[in-house]
Amino acid sequence: MNSPDNHWLTRPGTIRWLWIIGYTMLAVTVALQWLVPVKGHFGIDGWFGFGALFGFFSCVLMVFGAKLLAVFLKRPDNYYDV
Missing domain, CATH: 1.20.5 (Single alpha-helices involved in coiled-coils or other helix-helix interfaces)
Structure with a gap:
């Protein structure tokens, strides 16, 4: 389970979730501009x-x-x- 080929950051499922989390954080950050006005x-x-x-x-x-x-x-x- 802990072989170098099976590191948790190299698993396809983990990579997919990291991309989803990253895109979600970006979308939330941009969407917060509707709540917090930027001058x-x-x-x-x-x-x-x-x-x-x-x-x-x-x-x-x-x-x-x-x-x-x-x-x-x-x-x-x-x-x-x-």
Whole structure:
């Protein structure tokens, strides 16, 4: 039961439940904006769901930025070999 192939985080059922919990938490967080009014400082940040969209697109931008940076910083596999 406790073999490395049967860790609780690698089971398909656990992965499915973690995705469901994550999506539910995201939906509840965004839906709470109907109950708690958000006063934006710049106008656009007061829009419904702005924080979720801003966070998502910021994450996407960071991933693409890291991929672009890796092109310039990448070294061959035998770079540290003597």
